[in-house]
Amino acid sequence: MITLIEMGKQAQAAEQQLSQLATVKKNQVLKTMAKQVRQASPEILKANAIDMQNAEKNGVRKVMLDRLQLDKERINSMAEGLEQVAGLADPIGEELKGWTTEAGLDISQVRVPLGVIGMIYEARPNVTVDAAALTFKAGNAVILRGGKEAINSNQALVTALRRGLQTEEVSVDSIQLITDTSHETATALMQLTDYLDVLIPRGSAKFIKMVVDKAKVPVIETGAGNCHVYVDEGADLQMATDIVVNAKTQRPSVCNAMEKLVVNQAVAAKLLPMVAEALKPFNVDLRGDERAKQILPEISSATEADWGTEYNDYIMAIKVVDDLDQAIAHINRYNTKHSEAIITNNYAHSERFTKEIDAAVVYVNASTRFTDGVEFGFGAEIGISTQKLHARGPMGLNEITSTKYVVRGNGQVRK
Amino acid sequence: MITLIEMGKQAQAAEQQLSQLATVKKNQVLKTMAKQVRQASPEILKANAIDMQNAEKNGVRKVMLDRLQLDKERINSMAEGLEQVAGLADPIGEELKGWTTEAGLDISQVRVPLGVIGMIYEARPNVTVDAAALTFKAGNAVILRGGKEAINSNQALVTALRRGLQTEEVSVDSIQLITDTSHETATALMQLTDYLDVLIPRGSAKFIKMVVDKAKVPVIETGAGNCHVYVDEGADLQMATDIVVNAKTQRPSVCNAMEKLVVNQAVAAKLLPMVAEALKPFNVDLRGDERAKQILPEISSATEADWGTEYNDYIMAIKVVDDLDQAIAHINRYNTKHSEAIITNNYAHSERFTKEIDAAVVYVNASTRFTDGVEFGFGAEIGISTQKLHARGPMGLNEITSTKYVVRGNGQVRK
Structure with missing residues (x-):
């Protein structure tokens, strides 16, 4: 089985290509991924049926079963989600500020991808497609780790998404799924500091607290609302x-x-x-x-x-x-x-x-x-940040980006 | 001895006052702190002499001794630093974005303080005054943990700064120093997640790596440059x-x-x-x-x-x-x-x-x-971030702030 470190290296390599992709190309890829998800409906439903059987056998609660279950309509709305993200404005390349310094340097602060994002979440398979679409649009490679209840569904979905990447000749390692759903692997992901730029957990307040406690990778905390x-x-x-x-x-x-x-x-x-x-x-x-x-x-x-x-x-x-x-x-x-x-x-x-x-x-x-x-007008949401660092409140595409300073001179040296 | 948790509670209480202080008041406090630092020169030099004696006894390297040593001129330039920060534009309250949503809500994103900042650093006592000035100007309470070599100097400096706060009737707990310089206390500070919003380490690459490894509080990584x-x-x-x-x-x-x-x-x-x-x-x-x-x-x-x-x-x-x-x-x-x-x-x-x-x-x-x-024109620097989350590149006052959305409506409910 492929190790997390290998996945991290592959994600970083994919990210070098992904960070440079033109907006039109990214949108084309998202539309192709939507097509592949629709075409893979039979396999996705078959995989989901296995997850449902296992969950029922394991006595999973009815509310959870409902979240886990997929049907033609739900798969179609995932594909529509991909197409909607294709329609959103690309945050990458936006100039946030620009000025000239005393030394005559022209500085501009531009939006760039965050890099490699780890997503760790619980049962719902639609988070897999959602998260992949948003992180991809913002030029980030993603390593997904969904709940073990949804593992077969997630594998079928990610296979379809990667088929979309492959068709468009974009590195399939832009979107990777961890198939080993043990706790050890989850913990290792949370501590993969050399490869992940940020970790975004989605799930219950208890789940998120557990992630914050164990993680060494910077976490964007989402969720709790009293x-x-x-x-x-x-x-x-x-x-x-x-x-x-x-x-x-x-x-x-x-x-x-x-x-x-x-x-x-x-x-x-x-x-x-x-x-x-x-x-x-x-x-x-x-x-x-x-x-x-x-x-x-x-x-x-x-x-x-x-x-x-x-x-x-x-x-x-x-x-x-x-x-x-x-x-x-x-x-x-x-x-x-x-x-x-x-x-x-x-x-x-x-x-x-x-x-x-x-x-x-x-x-x-x-x-x-x-x-x-x-509701805020961001067109999509990757979560609601309740921390003060990096992002606060509803997070759209802008919130999964970083910045870079580009400084243009004509030979300036520091005195 | 006061526990870290008590210090955290006091910092949070101080932060409620601090976050609401008017710009003119904050600038007045910074100038009063400068005056107090100058007045306390004899005590600061006396404390520094003890640190120097101890360091020499412990065989501290010459380069480090030079960083540790204070004189009238160095103390005066610390006071000048406080006055310079008083002259910088106040980042708090700036509206970063504003728009109206489909539901007719007016949303504005405004700059607010980060909250309670932990600063952990090595020998140089001037970092104590520098960090206190910048975090205060941006409306943050700070808990300082300097190197054990500089403990007496740091105590004398923080006493002077707090005398400035007291004179101006601002909570002295806006600036607190950890006087127990054991490794255990440093580690406890790095894991004080209920009270600290962020931890900023300053020191060698090795020191920062150690902090990143041990911290549970979100860290802004500064430093290494190949x-x-x-x-x-x-x-x-x-x-x-x-x-x-x-x-x-x-x-x-x-x-x-x-x-x-x-x-x-x-x-x-x-x-x-x-x-x-x-x-x-x-x-x-x-x-x-x-x-x-x-x-x-x-x-x-x-x-x-x-x-x-x-x-x-x-x-x-x-x-x-x-x-x-x-x-x-x-x-x-x-x-x-x-x-x-x-x-x-x-x-x-x-x-x-x-x-x-x-x-x-x-x-x-x-x-x-x-x-x-x-050089970038920020007027001051709290460090250079080499991570992609929250802040990237030189960090001035803006980079030690967060944001808040203020939403004004006229009775809107969600459909």
């Missing part, structure tokens, strides 16, 4: 209710869903019954602090553990605060620096909230659910 | 000679000094004697490949180990190549992705070199010695 909506004194309470319902219930399993409602005491008595009523159809388990329970006696009590928990479920805890200061202090104490919103009509409060809250995305009068690469 | 100058066919050979002499000898101990000369065979016979002659006054140890030795028979032979070595000394190895392809392949194989130069008058070659060479800074017709924050 998101708050603060409703200020004087806010439009109908707007607040609509936003809370949307942020909490539109898709509660995702990281930008709201988990906590923080309410100014001046509006709590009016707002909380409106919110409770509006959430009724969704059967949301409401948990409140003392003051919230005085207004909504039927709800259960929030404990200290609630304030720091990301439920990813139909649960919401409610905190009543005296003023904006308390709201900001509470949110900065418990949030995961993902997405936080204030509903207000007070200009000074909106300014204070956006400046003082430490999070990747801070909203005024909008749902936290907009934290998303496509 | 820099090449390639002289192309048709280049202005006098310009080439001047640049080689400057890049090799102006300050050979630093990372942007040139280590390797790569010469096109068409100009080697003429260029190499010019270079050898011009380098004579500097006593440079020249080492060549076969073809270089045919032209300069008096020089020694370069071995395989030479091509990958950063000498940081009056040594230079020479490689003769057939053409630009060979030059690019050689440089991409052996370089440390720091600074690389081509001397050419061929437009197409200059374009290929700048695109295909993988390095933080790529030069046409200029000395590699310009890779420096001050």
Whole structure:
């Protein structure tokens, strides 16, 4: 079996070609990969059936089985994803800054690929195609390590993608899959510092924490979101209710869903019954602090553990605060620096909230659910970074690039 | 003794105040810190004398002793450094991008501090003041861990800096020094993931490699530079000679000094004697490949180990190549992705070199010695990043910041 070091070397060699590919060529390759994925549908479905059988035998949960299962439609939408990435603007070569120095040197800072990216993820096979498309478009070689449940599906998908590369005479090692799904190999990938420029994990908060702990390669941390909506004194309470319902219930399993409602005491008595009523159809388990329970006696009590928990479920805890200061202090104490919103009509409060809250995305009068690469207009998303280094918030193609300074002179030497 | 976790908590608390400080206030604090450093000169010199005595007792090398020693003038130039940083533009609050989404949300991406920065470095006490000034100006709290040789000097310096903070009623925990200089504490700092947003090591290549190996906190790698100058066919050979002499000898101990000369065979016979002659006054140890030795028979032979070595000394190895392809392949194989130069008058070659060479800074017709924050016009430098994540090349104030998205709406919910 091929070793990780060999894979790393092959990826670096492929990257030298890939980093120089013209945009039209990259787009052509993506379209050819889409064609190959469609043509390989029978083999992909066959491989997926084996994964499904194994998963059922191993008692994998129904939710996971649903994520794992492929059908004609899902394969077609993967192919469409490849074609959509072909349509996105190429980030490589963009000049970010340019100036002339005192010594008369012309400096320009240009976007270049990051290099070799490691992607490590759990069950869903569509991440394989997604990640390969985006990393390729940004000129990066990728080494993929998906979950062992999806190994047969992933192999069939990567075979199709590599057939696309081969047809277009681009190095097939631009996209490589690790087929040994042991924990040892995963750990070795996380420590492949001589070959990987960055590692992007995708999966549960627990999975990502494990990767951050074990990795020696720089990691872009994605994911966890304990998101708050603060409703200020004087806010439009109908707007607040609509936003809370949307942020909490539109898709509660995702990281930008709201988990906590923080309410100014001046509006709590009016707002909380409106919110409770509006959430009724969704059967949301409401948990409140003392003051919230005085207004909504039927709800259960929030404990200290609630304030720091990301439920990813139909649960919401409610905190009543005296003023904006308390709201900001509470949110900065418990949030995961993902997405936080204030509903207000007070200009000074909106300014204070956006400046003082430490999070990747801070909203005024909008749902936290907009934290998303496509909603932001990036055309695609490789994840949502919750760290402050390199990229923060939704990551599109720009966020999987680096830069290089090009300096043009006419014989300058340093004095 | 105070634990690292307590220091981390204090730094985070200080950071909440620091991140909101107005520019005028930060500049005032920097000037007050400069005053306090000057006033504390007697105590700083006394502390430094103890460090010097200990170092001499422990047989520390003369070069290191010189780096460690302070005098009135060196202390004054530290104070001037603080005043200079006060004069730099404040990066915080800058809007990097702004746009309106399809949903009608106004998004702006604004610069914010990184948060809490860990600085870990070797002997020189001036790094203490330098790093504190830059991290403070960019709104970051800092935890410093200097070398054990400089511990008394560093304590005296940090006491003066904190007196400046206190005078200005800014949290003294904005700048903290670890006084326990054991290896265990250094390792614990490198793994303080709950409190540090980034770790910046400064020191020898070996020291930085050790930090990268041990750290769990994200590291910005700085330093190593095996820099090449390639002289192309048709280049202005006098310009080439001047640049080689400057890049090799102006300050050979630093990372942007040139280590390797790569010469096109068409100009080697003429260029190499010019270079050898011009380098004579500097006593440079020249080492060549076969073809270089045919032209300069008096020089020694370069071995395989030479091509990958950063000498940081009056040594230079020479490689003769057939053409630009060979030059690019050689440089991409052996370089440390720091600074690389081509001397050419061929437009197409200059374009290929700048695109295909993988390095933080790529030069046409200029000395590699310009890779420096001050030369680039950043006003200061916290190090030169040789990694591709977050920052690449000379790092000024902008490179020790992060960003935040501020999204302003009027009630938008996601569909």
